[in-house]
Amino acid sequence: MLEFTPITYKNAARVRACYRHCDYRVSDYSVGMKLMWKSYFRPEIAFACGCLIVKDTFGGKVRFDYPVPETEDADIDGALDEIEKYCMDKYIPLVFYAVPQEKLGALIARYRYCRTESTPVLDEYIYRADDMMSFSGKHYSGQRNHINKFYKLYPNAKFRTLEASDKPKLEKFFGKFTYSSQKNGRGADVELKRSRETLLRDISWGCAGCMELDGEIIALSLGEICGDTMIIHIEKALHEYEGVYPATVSAFAERFCGGVKYINREEDTGDPGLRRSKTQYRPKFMQRKYDVYVETELRAWDKIPTLKTERLTLAPLTDSEAKDYFKLCTDDERNKYWGYDYREDCENPEEDYFINVARDDFESKTAANFAIKYGRKFIGEVILYDFDYHGGAQIGVRISSGCDGRGFGKEAISAVMDAALYDLELSVVYAKCYLENVKSQRMLSACMQKTGEDAEFRYFERRI
Structure with missing residues (x-):
């Protein structure tokens, strides 16, 4: 039977290797998501049939990710068999979480009785990496204008890779961001806390960069390459610097996204301002994900x-x-x-x-x-x-x-x-x-x- 171990920074390397080649294009299938929210979702990992199997416990309920291949001869059906045996042995319902739309058909075909649920506010915004690098074309004229104005106002601003030695600057940034942020509410506070904890810890598994002005960080971004997609886990900027967001988006893409096809900037969680912002960047498509409840x-x-x-x-x-x-x-x-x-x-x-x-x-x-x-x-x-x-x-x-x-x-x-x-x-x-x-x-x-x-x-x- 499957034996699960909590995911930690110590065992994350093997998990990261699996996600590095995962083509699901969903942020839930990334080591950054698992580490950032591990105290919230309590993810645990096991390996079977050449696959990574992830189980988490949310609200007292157990659920599973769709298996992720680890080896070239990975047996997805065999991994699903193992998950079924685990649920039978533990007398728990079989539930799959955040199943990519492309994998939904395989589960529906496999199970005689199942129901699916999706939450539109959790759909993820997928963009062409090339578009985010150059913002070329008339439909991106607004972004280009903001970027040009940013560099005109702040000619000393430069984008660079974040280093381990940047922790004092990061602390100062988050102090200012907390004070200046106009978003409020428990969800925003929790997300900010997770972002701060993640960036001040080990970020060697990801791609991290910052916009720096006169020796101070005014924006930052952390992402992770999974298959042909860069998953953006953290994107923060000080709002008083006009145009800093599109400038950081473009600079990050130029620095880190040359080898990928898409950029996933995750969901808007139903926030109208966030939805407006993400929509203005013209996503190529929305990646829907499903919860699948297998019934007996x-x-x-x-x-x-x-x-x-x-x-x-x-x-x-x-x-x-x-x-x-x-x-x-x-x-x-x-x-x-x-x-x-x-x-x-x-x-x-x-x-x-x-x-x-x-x-x-x-x-x-x-x-x-x-x-x-x-x-x-x-x-x-x-x-x-x-x-x-x-x-x-x-x-x-x-x-x-x-x-x-x-x-x-x-x-x-x-x-x-x-x-x-x-x-x-x-x-x-x-x-x-x-x-x-x-x-x-x-x-x-x-x-x-x-x-x-x-x-x-x-x-x-x-x-x-």
Whole structure:
């Protein structure tokens, strides 16, 4: 299974190497974005199938970037397989974040059920690098006029590469910028803080330059080349110097963008002034990005249905069954072949712990737990879980102490399999049991087809 490590300045070099050749043209796929906002999005990285896999946690929810190739023989589908396995193992929804429009079709084709969302204010402005260097043509006459006026007013202004020794000048710049900035609000304050922290730390991974006048920095920019695109992460200037913004944009492009085709100046976040400014530079196109929510077949059930057999009722767990369910889940003898030790997640659970977990799993559509009732008595559970996003799911059953040996397991599991295959329209239901669990092997053999075994398990399946 994937093992994730938080991204840091120490391990950023390998990540940077992946993004250096990434052709997604989205700022989220850059080491600068990950480092600047790591305390906000908490990005973590793993490597599998020749790909970089990034997971972040935002608002308590886990989501994944689209895999980024690291090697020439990278297997994107294999990396997606690994992400799916991780979500199945952790019982978390499968969500992809900031998927480039060019990759959206691959996910839609891969997943039977998924929904997509996009936020127009997060569309990113993509410009031709050549346009930003020269501002040639009549539609850029305004920018050229501003630049000419800037150099006429400030003939000593020069653009140069930022150096590590510039930290005192950067501190002074940010002191002035904070004082003079007309933007306000929590978002602007946070962005300014992140920009300052980033530029005062290690910027060797990027391209950093500044406009200097009489020994003082009056504008600066930090970008990063990803594929054929320069991603602009930071762009700041002191507003009192008329024309400094277009002059810095053009000088930065001339200095650092000779080998790229496009410049991504990121989104406008819905700010009218920022939108007006970015639009005036005439973007070549807007890069839309999507969040993709992959859904399981459980999307068809608003609630767990009630199923009837000759002797049993299978239904959602109720509060009155919490105590019996707790007893079943903590019965070590009954659960020695269950394949899961609850102590791994909660060493000393409260009585309502297990029923709440079951409800959370159904809410996230990662599992469905059916209470098995004989008359009014709770006698066990059937669980549908490990939905594989491709029409399959696992099934398991456990019967309370004193109620086994009467065929309840086979009767209950058969009813839930029918519902899974005919109501949820799954293609296949899988099950497995330990080799030494003879009773379960007999039960599963009576209602499913054996498909194989390995050193630990026997495997079964049922299809329509």
